[in-house]
Amino acid sequence: MAKKNLIVGQSGGPTAVINSSLYGVVSEGIRQEEIGHVYGMVNGIEGFLKGTVLDFEEALPGEKLEYLTYTPGAYLGSCRYKLPQSLEDPVYPELFRRFEEMNIGWFFYIGGNDSMDTVSKLSRYATMIGSDIRIIGEPKTIDNDLVHTDHTPGFGSAARYVASTVREITLDASVYEKKSVTIVEIMGRHAGWLTAAGALARKYTGDNPLLIYLPETAFDTEKFLTKVSSAFEKNCNVVVCVSEGIHDAKGTFICEYDNSVGTDTFGHKMLAGCGKYLENLVRGRLGVKARSIELNVSQRCSASLLSDTDRQEAVTAGIFGVQAALKGETGKMVSFIRQETPDGVYQMKCGLEDVNQICNEEKTVPLSWITEDGSDVTEDFIRYARPLIQGNVALPMGEDGLPVCVYRK
Amino acid sequence: MAKKNLIVGQSGGPTAVINSSLYGVVSEGIRQEEIGHVYGMVNGIEGFLKGTVLDFEEALPGEKLEYLTYTPGAYLGSCRYKLPQSLEDPVYPELFRRFEEMNIGWFFYIGGNDSMDTVSKLSRYATMIGSDIRIIGEPKTIDNDLVHTDHTPGFGSAARYVASTVREITLDASVYEKKSVTIVEIMGRHAGWLTAAGALARKYTGDNPLLIYLPETAFDTEKFLTKVSSAFEKNCNVVVCVSEGIHDAKGTFICEYDNSVGTDTFGHKMLAGCGKYLENLVRGRLGVKARSIELNVSQRCSASLLSDTDRQEAVTAGIFGVQAALKGETGKMVSFIRQETPDGVYQMKCGLEDVNQICNEEKTVPLSWITEDGSDVTEDFIRYARPLIQGNVALPMGEDGLPVCVYRK
CATH class of the missing domain: 3.40.50.460 (Phosphofructokinase domain)
Known part of the structure; x- marks a missing residue:
């Protein structure tokens, strides 16, 4: 029997590291024996419905793949397509027919609140029809407003x-x-x-x-x-x-x-x-x-001020998601759990959260981290955020004098 | 007899490398035996008239000085003060009285058109009164609009x-x-x-x-x-x-x-x-x-995309200006002359131009470098500009996760 394939998409506004999450998913997907092809849907679910799909081993062969981690914007393109509320809508069987056609076993979607809504709906539909496609959300947003995660890549x-x-x-x-x-x-x-x-x-x-x-x-x-x-x-x-x-x-x-x-x-x-x-x-x-x-x-x-912490965590989240999906997890979003060493050094480990608890929720800055007169933030915020901006990335430079990026053309 | 001192000021809008020109002037000023103190005027001529001056060996001792080349903005502060048109104005004797008080032998002003106007007026006044203070302009402008120079630092x-x-x-x-x-x-x-x-x-x-x-x-x-x-x-x-x-x-x-x-x-x-x-x-x-x-x-x-070519040329221009002033040059602006090796590699050497020919003039993009319909530039521009953006600078990073800068406090 042919190996099942993995497909990944990006959705919502781009960030400096959404392609690092993509790199994590794709590199781990290629590494895992169990997985056949690693596909990317161009322009998210909306593009997928039009049949625009690429195979990563053709599109970014060899070391080119790693350049994703230096490339801002969304390599696969994005969409702002919202799946219908009702799981009775004909778009759902249409999507799963296409998944079956491509022999998809694992589906990854990288994005924010609205993308997690897509993950939620697709995983609930999969359960409803008894599909064994594993559906995982990879968090992404510069806004940092996803709940049940310490912070978000980007x-x-x-x-x-x-x-x-x-x-x-x-x-x-x-x-x-x-x-x-x-x-x-x-x-x-x-x-x-x-x-x-x-x-x-x-x-x-x-x-x-x-x-x-x-x-x-x-x-x-x-x-x-x-x-x-x-x-x-x-x-x-x-x-x-x-x-x-x-x-x-x-x-x-x-x-x-x-x-x-x-x-x-x-x-x-x-x-x-x-x-x-x-x-x-x-x-x-x-x-x-x-x-x-x-x-x-x-x-x-902007990639010029990429946080290496952010970049590495995005890659880690991508890898972790693939490993979780292979263990049978579905309907989950990869989350970040903050840990500190005994001497107070920041560390992060990945977790999984029920995507239904995440989509359409919004995490705001705690009022206790804002000064009483509302004109500043407290030291609590500084302690929270400082570790997340650490680490400079030496971007590879091209002959044109500018940082190297990879693009679909 | 006490050694004569050097004073340097910055004027007009800041650039990413105006402090590199400053570094060139100051480091060379400190290196030259003939020169006593190297002073900076805080907030240009306007600040100087109020007596705000610093001594670089106190303000930025040792290796701290080199951090200037990573610091955008104008370290000394700036002004937009225009000297009066008439050299009979009482501000001129006032300025030269202060120069004498501080035993100034060399005056450097880093800036664009308006700053070169200051250099022009001061050097003409010096000639008029028979002062032997050497007055040199160091070019600076992101606009690249100074005449008689291939391009300008910044x-x-x-x-x-x-x-x-x-x-x-x-x-x-x-x-x-x-x-x-x-x-x-x-x-x-x-x-x-x-x-x-x-x-x-x-x-x-x-x-x-x-x-x-x-x-x-x-x-x-x-x-x-x-x-x-x-x-x-x-x-x-x-x-x-x-x-x-x-x-x-x-x-x-x-x-x-x-x-x-x-x-x-x-x-x-x-x-x-x-x-x-x-x-x-x-x-x-x-x-x-x-x-x-x-x-x-x-x-x-922004320092994050500093061109190393630009940064090094700015330093070179600063050093060249000091050396020229020591040779007795005055009323001049340091200029850039483009040279190419036989195999077409970009090189730059410094020259000197009469500052009176420069101030209040403006160099625009040649019409022959603009497409006929006015909606693009030609390859000529690309060939001109590409060498100027080459070279990435690895900015030194602080513990706060951000590039290190030096400031007056």
Whole structure:
């Protein structure tokens, strides 16, 4: 009987290490005798339904495969396709017919909340029809908002990017002696993990960023202006980190004060511009030089500040998932469990969590890690996040002077 | 008689290597027997007038000095103070009184056009009063717009940042199969050098960025929309690089179509948002997903993509300037002269140019390096710029997980 094959897909927004998770799954899949071909679905479930599939041993033969761990973005492409709520929908038998056609035994999906929803639905459908395909979710999100895991692959590198960039912005903002306010707008709709990483930029107590605002607490523009005014006592150049999702006590997003916003495919509010709004507010009300900087997609797709811890953990999670699936696990997401050596050194081990407990939930920054006035994070956050941004990756360089990446062409 | 002392200042916006030029000047100043103390003026000429000066052997003793070459931003702080046009102004005798008080024999100023204007005025005043202080300009600008030099320190690293970031943005933009347009707005008011560096991001013919618009030619929104529509034939995800200073045939900035702008201290127009304008235009007129990304200050202050060529050339320029001043040169700017080995390998040597010929001039991208339709650059530009972005710098890492920098505190 022919060996069963493995298939893996990526979904949702890219990160700096989603391809490292992919490398973990694929390299372990190729290594395991029990597994036949290792396939990738191009553009997630949506692409798979159109039949766009590649074989990794043809697409990235030999050592090329490892270059995945230096390549940001999603090598396989992504989708934002949400499977129908009802398992009676004809898309489910269609998907499993295709799985059978390709002799799939193991299915991996790398992504965030919405991708875990896909894993949940497919594994429940498999149970319903008595399919023995093993279905495993690999976590990925710069937002770090998945529950039942200490953190998620992608967060460490994004946090390192934010910390380093905020430090560089601070250096840039500090060259003139004149009062200035720099607002740095950071990704994160409902969870402030990445914005909080701005605190890792500080070199000494009282260093910039002097103010940090997360979406976990209500934002008050008047209190904010008072805080900025007091901050000038510490430094004539004030750097402020704000989450794109900050909102007032009524729940109105600050960006909605000024801007029109739309909604994306999942009905999420599309935010833009709370930084710009606050820049104008500061300039108008305080009469000081103000500018705003949106860190934008580089937060999730820059490899230049890859955290080696993050990269290695992503690979480990991929390998662990394949091994778990071979042991018969299904309907699970690989999770991270933090451990410390007796002398306090950070260590991580993998676990498995019921994917149904994870999808469509959101983990936010604990309120006890935010200062009472909502304008900073505490040492608890620093202790939590610092180990995750450790380790520099020496990116392989091409003749063109830029880091080497691999692409589907 | 006590040895004469050297003083150095930085002015204008920071770059990734302005501190490398500083390192060149300071290390050579300390090395030369003939020179007494090596002083830095904090916040340029403006700070100097207030008496804020440091001694480098106290501020950055021993090996700490070399960390300057890894630190972006301006270590000494900067200013945008313009010396009065009339050499009869009382500020000139005041400055030279202070120079005499500090027993200054050599004065170095690191900056762009406006800083060279300072060097020009001070050296002309020195001639006028018969002072023997040697006054030398060290070039610096990410804009690469200084005349009489092949290129300027700061450009190579900024170009490498732009090229690498545009490539990463392309990877990020390519994960979905749905038509999309990503507008990347790049610094450069009147000179498109840095925007042109987006072309260095291409991995193969026909790769993104598919369109590049510089301020050297007139921009036409209708032709732009037609170009974007045709670009979809090559790639469903179109990345466009635009200079912040693109303008129409009448000279109106595209950002003024939609936004209010102010002016800075030097009377330069402050631009913001042509990317946002084009994003909305594309979405509205072509009905496709569109987003815009302003690369913002990271272009000039990020060390993570430092070009080692740029860094080493900046140091060399600093050293060369000190040696020239010791030989009696004054009123000059250090320039770069490109040379090629017989087998076409890039080499650079330093020269000296009359600073009066440089200040207040602006070097733009030759029209012959821009395609006829104004939507791309030619191979000439690639050949010119590629050597300047070569060489990766292994930044020293701190225990906090981030690159080590030195700061004044």
